[in-house]
Amino acid sequence: MDIIAGPASQLLAGRVKEAIEVTEVTEVLESNLLISEFKKFPDGELYTRVVDDIGPEVTIIQSTVTDTDLIALLQLIDACSDASRVNVVIPYMGYARQDKKFKPGEPISARAIARTIKADNVYTINIHDTSILDYFDAKTVDLDATPMIGKYIKNMKFINPLIIAPDDGAIHIAKSASSELGIDYDYLEKTRLSGETVSIQPKNVNVKGRDVIIIDDIISTGGTVAETISLLRKQGAHEVYAACVHPVLSNNAILKLFKAGVKGIIATDTIDKGVSVVSVAPVIASAMALTKRF
């Protein structure tokens, strides 16, 4: 299998190749990394070329963090038109949060993007909402990286730790990460007390004196997690950490989290940032091996 890395996922693609080599995946899968080049024309358009020969079976790995990343992905897919099987891995899929019309006249951007991706298999990682998978014209699998975050957390030293989701939408992520650790998980519940006041509390657990790891699928502006950190600290949590699968971390998000009192930030390499301490490469490598088997 040839692995082609888009410009946003070069390091991750290299790690996937490594993960294939060091695990039992090697028995079913041989892989090569193909070199591609990406440059801009004077008018700003993207030029993409896969420099090495493209074989019959290809896996393209490219997160679509920016609009240009999406163009690069589409170009790479087109460059592989002669391959007999094309797998596309989109570790972080941009626009996935616009998965419905919130106001009349809006597009379902996630659907618009998904419809442009033509491949045999599409893999996403903790996509914002799995209903988006139905929009792809391909077989789809959403991989779960949260157990990898759980494994990482397991090696850290905490006082009576608790994993908390900032809302019930992220409870499945908190549950999955905590299953590796055998520790408590909970989510924050918003209760309207009156027209003007709401109380936000962990649904079941008292955080006083405990180390808390807030986990969400995406940290973008940092607003959601910063607010959660402040709240938990007011409620007597000891140290508060922030964890996520996709560290979008736009603008001043990191500073916002530190200002709110975060002790540390833990994220995966679906987007390559300084806080990407957990690699999703083994998850992708195992999925590739399964595709090969069946």
Ligand code: R5P
């Ligand atoms: C929302 O549905 C997501 O799960 C995240 O909670 C959200 O994207 C976080 O965004 P921000 O960091 O901008 O608050």
